[in-house]
Amino acid sequence: MDFPPRAVCPRCGRKSLGNMERVKLSGRGQVVTYSIIHDAPKDFEMMKPYVLAIVQMDEGVRMTSQIIDCEAAEVKIGMRVETAFRRLGAEGEAGIIHYGYKFRPAM
C-alpha cells in the first residue's frame, strides 16, 4: 500500500500498471517523529511555532503533516492521532484556498 496513490507500485513495478486499487484509510495512526517549527515559510508565518510530524497510519503507510489541537509539549513519538480536515494555505489573498489533512490527538 502506498500514499499518495501511485500509478506504479514501487515494489512490483510494471505488473502493477492498471492493477492499482483505491483503499480508504481509517485516518488513525501514530507519530513516528516530529519537529516544532520556529523558522516558517511565508505562508505558515502566522502558525509558528507549529508541530510537523510523520505519522504511520494503522494501514502501514506514512504521511507528513501538522499536529494540531494540542500543546507542542504534549506531542510524543508513539502518540495516537487521527486526521482532521483543515485549511492548509491559500494562493495569495484572493486566490484558491487549499484544504487537506492535519492530525490531532486521537479521541
Added chain:
Amino acid sequence: MNVRRVSIIGVGETQFGELWEKSFRDLGIEAGLRAMQEAKIAAENVDALYLGNMSAGKFIDQEHVAALVADYSGLVDQHLPTVRVEGGGACSAIALHQAAMSIASGVHDIVIVGGAEKMTDVGDVEANAILSSTTDQEWESVFGATFAGLYAMMARRHMFEHGTTREQLAAVAVKNHRNGSMNPNAQFQKEITLETVLQAPRVAEPLGVFDCAPLSDGAAALVLCSAEKARKFTDTPINLIGTGHATDFLAVHDRRDITTMDASVIAGKRAFHAAGKTPNDVKVAEVHDNFTITEIMAIEDLRFVPKGKGGYATEDGETALNARISVNTSGGLKARGYPVGATGVAQAVEIVRQLRGEGGRRQVSGAEVGLTHTLGGTGGTAVVHLFERGD
C-alpha cells in the same frame, strides 16, 4: 568495457560567504580560471565544461548558466559543449561523475567541472523556500514541512532509536567550526563552543541555528584529464578511482528507515566496489553536513562507524582532524559554507588538496585515499566519489 582512468590536474575555489560584491558569473569565472591556471592549461586544451547548479533560475533569475560561464571565462572562441547539471545539492557531484565518464569513454581528454551558487540575492525566507523545492512539494512542503524541519524529524527519530543526544549533534558543529578556523576560504573562521550551539535560537526542534549550514555564495572548479596524459600537466595527479550515484524516495516519510539514507548506503557501496577499497582505507572525508544530524547519518551510512554510533563517535573525537578519520577538514558545509550547487566540487577541491599534502594547518597526515559524499534534497540523491594519489 574499456574505460580510461581519470585524474584531477587542477583545482580552484572562491572565498565562500555573503559576497555582495560578486555576481554569479564572477564566482563561476573566478573558480574556473584558478583551476585552469593551476593545471597550466589554455582555453584551446579544454574539450567541454560541466557545471553543477541547483537553482540559478530561482536565485538570480538566470538559466542557461553553463554556456554563460563558458562565455565569460574566455572560452567562447572554443565553442565548447557545455552541460548544466541539476540534482539539488548533489548537482556538482553529479556533474563531476558525468564529466569523468566523458573522459573515461574516450570522447574528451580535458574537461572543466564547476559548481556555483549565488544565494544571497534573495532573502532568508525565500532562500529556504528554494531549498525546500528539492523535497516533495506536493506531499511535504504543502503541509508546512520546511527543509530544516524534515532533517529535524530525522534527528528526533535518531535520538529516539539510537540514544543520540543534543550534545552529540552540537559536537558536529563545534568540530566543523574548528576545522573552518584553519581554512582561509571558509565562510566562518571562528571556533564556537558547545554552549553556543545548545543555546542558539531554535529553527526546527531539536535543531537550532548552529545546527544548520549557512546560506552562501561561492564556486569551485576542477580540471579533469585522462590519467595517461595527466603527467604532462602535473607531478601530483589525483585519481578519481570510484563513484557511486544512487537515488531514493524523494519524500522522507516513504523511506525504509527514517534514520538511514539508503541512497548514501548504496552510493557508498558502489563507490567502494568500483575503487576496490573499503571504508577503512579512507583517512579523510568531506561529507554532506547541511545539518549536524546529516553528518552523523552520513558517517554511519558510509560505514565509517556502526549504525547509531555516529553521535557517540563524533562526541568522542573519532572524526576530528587527524583522529581515526578526519571528517570535513574544510569546515564542511557548516563552516566553509553551503553555496548549494558548488558543494560536490568544493568537497573534491578539499580532498585533492589533502591528498596532495597542501592542507596547510588542517593537513591530514598520511592521507592516501579520500572520499566525498554529497546529497540532493533530503537524501533523494546521494553521490560518493573516492580519490587516490596518482603517484
